[in-house]
Structure formats: C-alpha cells, structure tokens
Amino acid sequence: MSLPQSLRTSITPPELEFIASQQLIEIIPLIAMEKTAFISGAFGPLQPPRRAKTPLWMAINLKLKKKCHIVAPEWLSVEFLQSRLDEELSEPGYSRLPFRYAEVSKVLLDVASDDIQSTDKIRSLLKDLREARQAKSREGLEELNRSELSLSNLSSMEINEIRPFFVHAMGILTHLHRDASTED
Amino acid sequence: MVYLPPPDISRNRPSYAEAYGKILKAHRESPLTSASSVIMLVAPDVDALCAARMMAELFRQDDVIYRIMPISGIAELERVRDELITYNELHTLILFNMGGILDLPSSEWFGDFRPGMSVHVIDSARPQNLSSLFGGGENGERIIVWDDGSAERLAEERKAWEALMYEPEPDSDEDDSNYDSEDGFNESLEEDADEEFEEGSSGGRKRRSLGDGNRKGKRRRTSEDHPRRMSRDERDAHMARLEKHYMAGTWHGQCASGTIYVLATLLERADIDLLWFAVLGLTFQYTTSRISRDKYDDYQSIYSDEVVRLSPPLPPGERNTASSNPDDHGIRTTDELRFMLYRHWTLYDAMFHSSYVAGKLGIWKERGRKKLTGLLAKMGFSIPQTQQPYPHMDMDLKRSLVQKLDDIAPEYGLIELSYPSFMKCYGYQSQPLSAADAVEGVSALLDLAGGVKMEVEVEGSRNGGEWFGGGKVWEIHGLSTKRRWAVEEDRENIPPNGQNTTVASNVKKTEGENNADGAKKEVAWWIRNFWVAFDALADIEALKHSLNLSMTLHRAIIRQGTSIIDKQDIRTMRNHRVVVLTQGPDLPLFSHPGVLSRLALWLVDALRDKLPGKVVSTRTKRKSLPFVVACLNEASNLYIVVGVMAATDFGDVRKNEFGLAFLDAKERCNARTRHSSFDTSILEINQADLPVFLETLCEGSGY
Numbered sequence: 001m002s003l004p005q006s007l008r009t010s011i012t013p014p015e016l017e018f019i020a021s022q023q024l025i026e027i028i029p030l031i032a033m034e035k036t037a038f039i040s041g042a043f044g045p046l047q048p049p050r051r052a053k054t055p056l057w058m059a060i061n062l063k064l065k066k067k068c069h070i071v072a073p074e075w076l077s078v079e080f081l082q083s084r085l086d087e088e089l090s091e092p093g094y095s096r097l098p099f100r101y102a103e104v105s106k107v108l109l110d111v112a113s114d115d116i117q118s119t120d121k122i123r124s125l126l127k128d129l130r131e132a133r134q135a136k137s138r139e140g141l142e143e144l145n146r147s148e149l150s151l152s153n154l155s156s157m158e159i160n161e162i163r164p165f166f167v168h169a170m171g172i173l174t175h176l177h178r179d180a181s182t183e184d
Numbered sequence: 185m186v187y188l189p190p191p192d193i194s195r196n197r198p199s200y201a202e203a204y205g206k207i208l209k210a211h212r213e214s215p216l217t218s219a220s221s222v223i224m225l226v227a228p229d230v231d232a233l234c235a236a237r238m239m240a241e242l243f244r245q246d247d248v249i250y251r252i253m254p255i256s257g258i259a260e261l262e263r264v265r266d267e268l269i270t271y272n273e274l275h276t277l278i279l280f281n282m283g284g285i286l287d288l289p290s291s292e293w294f295g296d297f298r299p300g301m302s303v304h305v306i307d308s309a310r311p312q313n314l315s316s317l318f319g320g321g322e323n324g325e326r327i328i329v330w331d332d333g334s335a336e337r338l339a340e341e342r343k344a345w346e347a348l349m350y351e352p353e354p355d356s357d358e359d360d361s362n363y364d365s366e367d368g369f370n371e372s373l374e375e376d377a378d379e380e381f382e383e384g385s386s387g388g389r390k391r392r393s394l395g396d397g398n399r400k401g402k403r404r405r406t407s408e409d410h411p412r413r414m415s416r417d418e419r420d421a422h423m424a425r426l427e428k429h430y431m432a433g434t435w436h437g438q439c440a441s442g443t444i445y446v447l448a449t450l451l452e453r454a455d456i457d458l459l460w461f462a463v464l465g466l467t468f469q470y471t472t473s474r475i476s477r478d479k480y481d482d483y484q485s486i487y488s489d490e491v492v493r494l495s496p497p498l499p500p501g502e503r504n505t506a507s508s509n510p511d512d513h514g515i516r517t518t519d520e521l522r523f524m525l526y527r528h529w530t531l532y533d534a535m536f537h538s539s540y541v542a543g544k545l546g547i548w549k550e551r552g553r554k555k556l557t558g559l560l561a562k563m564g565f566s567i568p569q570t571q572q573p574y575p576h577m578d579m580d581l582k583r584s585l586v587q588k589l590d591d592i593a594p595e596y597g598l599i600e601l602s603y604p605s606f607m608k609c610y611g612y613q614s615q616p617l618s619a620a621d622a623v624e625g626v627s628a629l630l631d632l633a634g635g636v637k638m639e640v641e642v643e644g645s646r647n648g649g650e651w652f653g654g655g656k657v658w659e660i661h662g663l664s665t666k667r668r669w670a671v672e673e674d675r676e677n678i679p680p681n682g683q684n685t686t687v688a689s690n691v692k693k694t695e696g697e698n699n700a701d702g703a704k705k706e707v708a709w710w711i712r713n714f715w716v717a718f719d720a721l722a723d724i725e726a727l728k729h730s731l732n733l734s735m736t737l738h739r740a741i742i743r744q745g746t747s748i749i750d751k752q753d754i755r756t757m758r759n760h761r762v763v764v765l766t767q768g769p770d771l772p773l774f775s776h777p778g779v780l781s782r783l784a785l786w787l788v789d790a791l792r793d794k795l796p797g798k799v800v801s802t803r804t805k806r807k808s809l810p811f812v813v814a815c816l817n818e819a820s821n822l823y824i825v826v827g828v829m830a831a832t833d834f835g836d837v838r839k840n841e842f843g844l845a846f847l848d849a850k851e852r853c854n855a856r857t858r859h860s861s862f863d864t865s866i867l868e869i870n871q872a873d874l875p876v877f878l879e880t881l882c883e884g885s886g887y
Contacts, residue, residue, distance in 0.1 A: 065245040066453060114496075 009164040013103075016156055020103035021057040026071040029062065056104065060111050070112040073098075076105055078118055081125040088132045094153035097129070102157040137162060141169075200443070201450040203304060203328055204242075207276050210300070211248050216273035222250040224278045225264065227862050228714055228778075230468040230626050232281035234461040235306060235440035237721055239278065241458065242448060254714035255282060257861045269297060278304045280440050282862045284312040288327045289319045299326070306330045306440045308469070309862070311429055314338075314345045332438035341429045344422035433829070433839030434864060436474040441465030442483065456494050456514055460619075461721070463487055463515070463606045467619040468627070470603075473785055477603070477835030484604050488517045491606065512609045516616065519586060520605035524738055525621050528731050531577065531585075532560065532570040537738045539789030540834065544597045548746035548790075559596055563588040575615070597793075600834065610724045617727065625727050628734035629717040630710075631778040737779065740770045745786050754787075757882040760810035761795070763787065764823075764874070767816075775817035777866045780826045784813040788830040806831075808838040812881070814874060822858075823874045827865040840865050849880040 022040065029046035036044050043054050051071065054062075062068040074080065075098055087095040098104070105126055113119045137158065140151065154162075211221060222243070226236045236252055243250045255261050261282065268274060277294075284307030288294050294303050303326060305316065316327050317335055329335070445462035448454040466487065470480040495514045523541065526534030535541045535556060545559075546552035560570050564584075569577055589601050607618040720726040748754065748763055755762045765774060774780050788811050795809060809830040814823045827842025843864030850857050855873035860866065869877055 065247075066455065067245075 010160055013157065013160070016100070016160060017103040017107060020100040020156070021055065021060070021107065023056050023100065023104065024053045025056050025059050025073065025104075026051050026053055027059045027062065028069040028071060029067065030069070031062075031067045056107065060107060063111050070108065070115045072108065072112075072116045073104070075101065076108060076116060076122065078121050078125065081122060081129065085125055085129055085132065088129060092136075094133060094136065094151070096153050097155055100156050102126075102130070102155055133158060141165075199450070200330060200447040203330070204447055204451065206302070207304075208246055208248060210275045210302075214273070214275055214300075218273045219249050220251055220271050221273050222248055222276045222278070223268065223274060224250060224252045224280065225255045225261070225282065226252055226714070227281040228254055228256055228630055228710055229281060230623055230630065230717075231308060231439045231441055231465040233626065233630070233714075233718055233721060234465045234468075235280045235444045237718065238441060238444040238448065238458050238461045239280075242444075242451070242453065245453065252718075254711050256708075256710050258286075258859055265293065272298075275301050276304070277301065279307065281307050281309065283307060284309050284316070284329070285864075286316070287313050288316045290315070294327065297326070302326045302328060304328045304330060306443050308436045308439050308474075310334065310435050310437050311432065314341060314426070314429070315349075318342050318345055330443050332443060334437050338429070341425055344425040347418070347422050348426070431841075431844055433841035434843050435837065435839045436469060438483075439465035439469050454490070454494065456491075459487065459490050459494060460515055460606075460608050463619050464623055464626070464721075467605060468623045471620060471623060472781075473830065473837055476831075476837045481604070487606070488604070491515050491517060512611055515606050515608050518605060518607050518618065519602040520618055520620050521586065521589070521602050522600075525624055525731060525735060527574050527615070527618065527621065529735055530571050530573055531565065532556070533735075534574070535560075537735075537742055539786040540601075541598060542742070542745075542786075543790040543792050543794075547742075548749045555596065559592065559598075563592050614724050614728060617724065621731060622727060624734045625730035626717050626720060627778065628737050629720055629730045630713050631776050632733060632737060632773075633713040633716040633730075737773075737782075740773055741779070741783050741786055744768060744770055744774065744783060745790060748787065749790070754791075757878075759882065760812055760827075762812045762878055763814070764878075765813070765815040771816065771818065774815040775819075775824055777824055777826065777861055777863075780813055780815050780824055781828070781863075781866065784811055784826050784828040785830070787811060787813070788828055789834075792830070792832065792834065806838065808832065810842070812842070812878075814869075814878075816871065817868075821871045822868045823871060824860075825867045825869055825874075825877075827867075829865075845881060849877055852883075853877055853880040 028051050029048050031046065032048060033044050033046040035042055038058075040055065043058065044052065046052050046054075046068075059068060059070050063070055084095045084097060105122075108116065109119060109123065116122065133154075137151075137154075141162070207222065214221065224236055224239060226232045240250060240252065253264060255264060268277070274297075283293075283305050286293055288303060288305065294301075297303075305327065307329075312329060312331075312335070317329055317331075317338070319327070439462075441462045442465060445454065445458055448458050466480065466483050469475045470477070491514075523531075523534035523538045525537075536547055536553075541547065541556070542552075545555045547556065557567060557570075561567070565581055569581060574582075586602060589598075593599070593601055605619050607616045608622070609616045716726075720730055744765070747768065748765075753763055755764075765771065768774075774783060788809055792809065809832060811828045811830065812825060813828070814825045816823055825846070827840065827846065829838045829840045829842060831838045846857075846865065846867050849855075850867075850869075853873070853876045855877045856870040857873075857877075858868045860868050
C-alpha cells in the first residue's frame with residue numbers, strides 16, 4: 001500500500017470520526033425534503049416540525065447551514081455520564097459506553113453545542129472519563145499475557161490507541177515464548 | 185424596477201428578499217452555472233468586507249458557488265469589467281461599496297453585457313447615479329440598486345431626470361463626453377473621474393457632464409430655434425435640481441453590511457454572527473466620521489434589540505463583561521469609551537492616542553501631557569497603574585473607570601466620552617473583543633498587512649523592562665512559518681526576548697516587494713491585505729495579532745500629527761487648510777490613502793476647538809472645517825491628496841465637497857491626476873503639479 005509511513009501504523013482519528021458519522025441520529029428539520037436516495041440508503045422525508053432520523057453526516061451538514069436542530073442522544077447528558085464516571089471510578093472493569101462515544105460527542109459538541117445542555121459540564125465529564133479509562137488501560141498493559149487478553153467495553157478510539165503497541169508487543173511476546181520453549 | 189426599497193417601505197413592490205431569490209433561481213436554473221456565475225466585487229474597506237462576508241455566508245447556506253474579487257479603485261474596476269464581459273456563465277454581479285455614482289446602464293460600464301445578467305449594487309456612498317436608480321429599458325432593468333429608503337425621497341429628482349431624458353428630438357450639438365481609457369500610471373489621466381458625475385445614458389440626448397475638462401467652455405447651447413415641449417425655464421429648473429443632487433457633496437447612507445443584515449432578517453436567517461458583522465460595519469462608519477452620532481444611535485438601538493432577540497437569555501446577575509461559558513459566542517452591549525483600543529494597551533496610551541482627548545487637552549505640548557496625568561491622578565489612578573497594560577490594572581480601578589470619567593472629565597472639557605457599542609465573546613478562548621477594536625484591527629490589516637515594514641512593540645519592553653526593549657517586525661499571523669528567508673538584515677537587532685514568539689527566525693515582511701524570491705507569484709499588496717483582513721474577520725487570534733499593528737499605526741499617526749502641529753505646518757488658505765508632507769520617518773506609511781485619511785481625521789479632531797469653522801459651502805450656511813492633506817510618495821513621485829470636510833461639533837458630519845472641488849481644480853489647471861480609490865475625495869497627483877493644483881483649489885468657487 002502506498003500510505004505514508006506515519007499513517008501505516010493504525011487508523012487515524014479523523015478516519016474513525018468519518019466512520020462514526022454514518023450512525024443515525026435524530027434531528028428536528030427546519031426545511032422540508034422528500035425521501036431522497038443517497039448512496040448509503042434513502043433518508044427522509046423531512047417534514048418540519050416532526051423529528052426524523054438521518055445519518056450524522058447529513059445532520060451536521062444541515063446544521064451548518066442552519067436547516068435543522070440536532071436532538072442530543074440520550075447518553076450525551078450530564079446524568080448518564082456522571083453515573084458512568086462514578087462506576088468507572090469504583091469498579092475495576094470498564095463501564096459500558098456507546099462504542100463510538102468519543103467521535104460522536106466531539107462532533108456534536110463542535111457543531112451543535114447550542115442544542116446540548118450544559119456543554120461545559122459534559123466536556124469536563126468526558127475528559128474525566130477518558131482519563132480514568134486511560135489509567136486503567138495503562139495498568140492493564142503491564143499484565144500483558146501472550147495468549148489472550150479480554151478487555152470488554154473499550155471504545156473504538158481507545159482500541160485504536162492501543163492497537164499498534166499491542167499488536168507489536170504480542171508479536172514479540174510470542175516470539176520470546178517460542179524461543180523460550182524451544183530452548184527447553 | 186431598478187432600485188429596491190427596503191422592506192418596511194415597499195409594501196407590494198419587490199424588495200431585497202425577491203432580489204436574493206432571483207439570484208438563487210438564476211443560479212439553480214442556469215445550465216452554465218460554474219464557479220464564476222456569481223461574482224462579488226468588493227471595495228477595500230471594512231464595511232464592504234463585512235457585507236461580503238455576510239453574503240458569502242448566506243450563499244454558502246444555500247449552496248451557491250460564488251467568487252469574491254477585491255477591487256481597489258475605478259481603474260481596477262474598468263479592467264475587471266473588461267475581463268468579466270468575456271465570461272459566458274456570469275449571471276450575477278454584486279458590487280459592494282462601489283459603483284453607486286457610476287452610470288451603470290451605459291455601455292461604458294454594464295450596458296453591453298448579455299441580457300440575462302444582473303448587477304446588484306449595494307453601496308453606502310451617496311449621492312447615487314440617477315440613471316442607475318431610475319433608468320428603464322433593457323439596459324436599465326438589469327441594474328438593481330439596493331437602497332435604504334433615501335431613493336424614495338428623490339421623487340423630484342426622478343421627475344427632473346426623466347423629463348430631461350425623454351425629451352423630444354435632440355439638437356445636433358450634443359456633447360459626447362469622451363472616456364479616455366486609463367491604464368496604470370499613465371500620465372494622461374484626465375477624465376477617469378468624470379464618469380462618476382455623468383448622468384446621461386444612451387446616446388442622442390443632451391448631456392450635461394459635470395466637471396469634464398474638455399468641455400469647460402461649452403455650456404448648454406441655446407436652442408430657442410428648436411420647438412420644444414419644455415420651456416427653457418422648466419429645463420433650467422430640472423437641470424438645477426439634478427445639479428443640486430450631484431453637487432451637494434458626498435455623504436453616506438446605511439452601511440452595506442446593515443443592508444445585508446436586513447436581507448438576512450427577511451429570509452429569517454439572521455443570527456449572532458451576521459449581526460456582529462453588521463455591527464462592525466456600523467461602527468466603522470461611525471469611527472471614521474462617515475455618519476453622525478444621531479444616526480449611529482438609531483442604528484445602534486435597533487441592533488441592541490436584535491442582540492436581545494437573538495441571544496439566549498443571560499442568567500440574572502451575570503457579569504456583563506466576560507463569557508459565561510466556553511461556548512458562548514454571543515454579543516453584549518456595553519458602553520465604549522472613546523479611547524483608542526484602551527483594553528489592549530495602557531490607559532495612559534489609550535487616552536494619549538485618541539484624537540478627541542488629544543484635541544481637548546492639547547497633547548502635543550508638554551503642558552497637555554501634564555494635564556492628562558493630572559486628570560488621571562484626580563480620578564485616583566496612580567501613574568504606575570496607568571502605565572500598566574490594561575489587563576494588568578487593578579480590577580476595582582477598571583470597574584470604576586467609566587464612573588470616574590463621567591464625574592471628573594467634564595472639568596477638562598471632555599464630555600461625551602462614552603458611546604453605546606457592542607462586544608463579542610469568544611468563549612474561554614480570549615477576552616471579549618469590542619466592536620471598535622475589531623474595526624481598528626481589520627482596517628489596520630487592510631492598510632498595512634503587507635508592503636510596509638512595521639515594527640511592533642514587544643510587551644514588557646518599556647521602562648527598561650527585563651531586557652533592553654526594542655521591537656520586532658510585525659508579520660502576518662500564521663504565515664511566518666512559511667517564510668524562512670535568508671535575508672538577515674535585522675538579525676543583530678533582535679532583542680534577546682524577541683525569540684519568544686512562535687517564529688524562530690527573523691522574517692522580513694516584504695511581501696509586496698518580492699525581491700529575492702522570483703518563483704513566487706507577484707500579488708498586489710492590497711489584494712493580499714484584503715484577504716488577510718477577510719480571514720481575520722472570523723479568526724480571533726489573527727484579529728488580536730492585528731491590534732498590535734494598529735497600535736503601531738496610531739503611534740505613527742500621533743508622531744506625525746504632533747510634529748505637524750508643532751512645526752505649525754498647516755497653511756491656512758482662503759477657505760480651507762492645507763498640510764503637505766514631504767519628509768519624515770513615516771513617509772512611506774502615509775502614502776497609503778487609508779492611513780492618510782486617518783491622519784487627516786486625527787488632525788481635524790485635534791484642532792477642532794482651536795480653529796474657527798468656516799462657511800464653505802454655497803448651499804448651506806453651516807460652518808465646517810475643510811482640511812486637505814497631501815503626502816509625497818517618493819517611489820512614484822506622486823502626491824496623495826485627501827480632502828476632509830469635518831463638522832464643527834464632535835459627532836456631526838458634513839457632506840464632503842472635496843470630490844467636486846478636486847475635479848474642478850484639476851480641470852482648471854490641467855493637472856495630471858488619478859483617482860486611485862472609490863472615494864472621490866482622495867486623489868493622486870503628479871509631483872510637479874501639486875503647487876499649481878493647490879492654488880487653483882483655493883481660487884475655486886467657494887473652496
């Protein structure tokens with residue numbers, strides 16, 4: 001493949017954001033649109049003031065042109081994130097969060113911050129969550145086992161972060177193990 | 185329909201929204217739509233920039249592809265027009281702050297374009313050309329002037345114009361005014377300004393071209409022998425009416441960005457960002473003395489209602505001067521003090537550099553400076569405090585500043601120090617920025633971002649600081665990393681702390697004069713400035729960066745202004761005052777028309793109380809202060825001349841009659857001149873012709 005060196009290690013966050021933008025999200029359109037066929041499917045019709053489900057990329061596009069309001073997903077609220085944060089801090093495992101929560105929340109906070117309540121609190125909660133989970137990942141990596149590793153409830157960004165190191169490390173561990181067992 | 189009334193006046197007639205709808209329709213239905221279908225021509229001033237930005241935003245929301253071209257003056261407009269006529273896919277042309285005075289339906293301008301094309305003119309300068317406003321027919325229909333209601337009052341003029349236009353059979357001695365094509369720095373620059381006052385259109389009619397040099401002697405031919413349906417008296421009356429319309433001098437109507445804001449409201453798409461640009465346009469008009477305080481107050485109250493309408497409600501008890509949360513990008517109304525950029529440098533400096541205070545206290549003398557420190561001391565501000573940059577001043581002093589000023593300043597003759605204005609919050613990214621500061625920053629960028637090397641003070645370098653003071657060369661924000669020149673001219677002069685910015689190596693900011701790098705494309709300095717300023721309108725970091733530049737500019741203006749007053753360089757002619765700058769450290773700086781106008785305004789403000797007003801105009805009996813400032817551009821051996829007609833009261837404006845006076849004088853002494861910008865009171869004249877020109881200016885009828 002002809003990617004530059006820096007991109008060969010793993011997927012980049014903007015790419016993950018792009019993939020995450022295919023998720024459906026609810027909007028309140030301000031303009032009317034008929035059921036239109038796009039490459040990934042047919043969406044619409046948009047009839048204000050009824051809500052409609054559209055892909056995230058389309059919602060962002062409409063929002064930037066001031067043609068819709070975005071309804072925040074129910075996990076992007078102070079109560080939900082607070083409860084997850086408490087869970088994160090008290091239990092050793094990772095708490096359940098939507099798989100692509102990092103990308104979706106970043107995009108929504110950038111574009112539709114007026115449609116979300118108490119955005120500064122949410123931002124700080126998200127930051128806390130990230131740091132707590134990152135701390136756990138760091139500890140977990142020390143116990144790297146060559147044969148199996150199960151980390152449940154990691155989000156896609158975090159997996160992406162760990163992946164290059166992890167794959168490389170597992171390879172070396174396997175190598176070492178093989179060498180060790182052949183010597184015996 | 186050739187002119188569009190604003191929506192509150194037009195009940196059944198089409199207004200802005202329909203015109204906009206027409207643009208959209210043409211864009212969507214035309215098979216040839218491409219990137220050059222909608223072109224916006226923008227004059228280089230802050231108001232036009234804001235208006236263009238707003239229009240661009242509206243277009244972007246409607247998926248219309250557009251193109252913006254900066255135009256510096258009439259010559260440039262002619263050149264671009266010749267280029268545009270070859271574009272087949274062009275169907276909409278929008279002119280911001282230019283072309284109002286030009287006779288657009290004539291074949292000399294836009295008469296020859298294909299019929300489907302329309303030209304929208306959004307110009308704040310008045311008076312406007314009557315045939316653009318009222319002309320009918322195929323040529324006339326395509327020119328659409330977005331008006332702010334003043335055209336409604338021109339009913340009399342309209343009748344007069346129509347009467348003269350559609351009069352029966354012409355006589356054979358009709359005068360054709362010749363339009364010399366003007367290019368670059370050509371010497372035969374006679375008639376380029378004449379088209380502005382042309383009011384005829386398609387041929388065969390008697391024309392009265394005002395101020396045309398060749399036809400000085402040919403007045404209206406007597407025509408008693410031809411049977412006319414209109415008597416001589418009527419004709420005279422009509423002519424007089426038209427003359428009054430054109431000869432009254434120039435003034436300004438609603439700012440272009442205000443017009444676009446009205447459009448946005450009609451389309452129900454007004455929001456805080458668009459409102460901010462409208463506020464900037466209005467503040468620009470006020471701070472450059474284009475509109476009077478009363479008009480400013482009217483518009484300001486409208487806009488502050490809009491702020492309330494468009495902003496989410498503030499929680500009660502919220503302090504009005506800071507952003508409430510990181511996503512807060514709203515606008516707040518505040519009272520702005522008349523000091524130049526006072527939130528960004530020391531209080532003493534801000535008062536020192538504001539022309540109003542300078543005038544009242546006489547800052548150019550030592551006595552005046554003492555008075556200033558005395559005033560500050562009386563208000564309870566100690567000298568070290570006032571020498572601190574404003575953000576570092578004590579909080580309680582800052583809060584009490586406005587109050588104390590109101591109490592104590594009237595003793596020194598400083599009344600009306602504050603005026604209501606706005607400021608925009610940027611979340612936690614930076615402190616809120618006031619409208620006046622933003623306007624200062626952007627206009628400094630427009631004038632000076634490239635082409636002149638400006639040294640900017642580094643904060644903390646005064647009073648010995650930690651290091652030995654010094655300045656660093658101002659460079660365009662964000663551009664510096666791309667330019668690592670080998671030129672090391674100033675390397676010795678970088679003070680030890682000059683490296684604490686993001687630029688590691690020294691950068692010589694000479695984009696306008698591309699000396700070393702032949703591979704780089706040569707771009708006119710004003711085009712580059714235009715785009716830098718355009719980008720800065722939305723980028724708070726670039727805007728803050730530009731405030732440094734603006735401060736340096738003000739320092740230079742003060743230096744020059746005080747030296748002029750000290751040396752008593754102002755010559756008083758019969759009817760106006762003249763200053764000629766031929767030498768000085770800042771001469772290349774002042775050869776920019778924008779900067780020179782600022783100097784003129786500063787001088788006027790500073791000397792307002794010291795000089796008696798004169799009754800200059802033949803029409804009104806009001807006194808005014810006419811000022812002419814000329815500066816030598818050594819590189820091209822031209823003088824830039826700026827004429828300013830100021831009112832005797834602060835906050836008032838007069839119609840600027842220098843445009844006509846200049847043309848008059850020029851034709852009488854046959855000077856070689858050129859109008860380089862859209863403002864008719866700014867002129868470039870050959871070095872040798874200046875003295876004669878100034879003399880004829882005095883002899884002129886009333887000037």
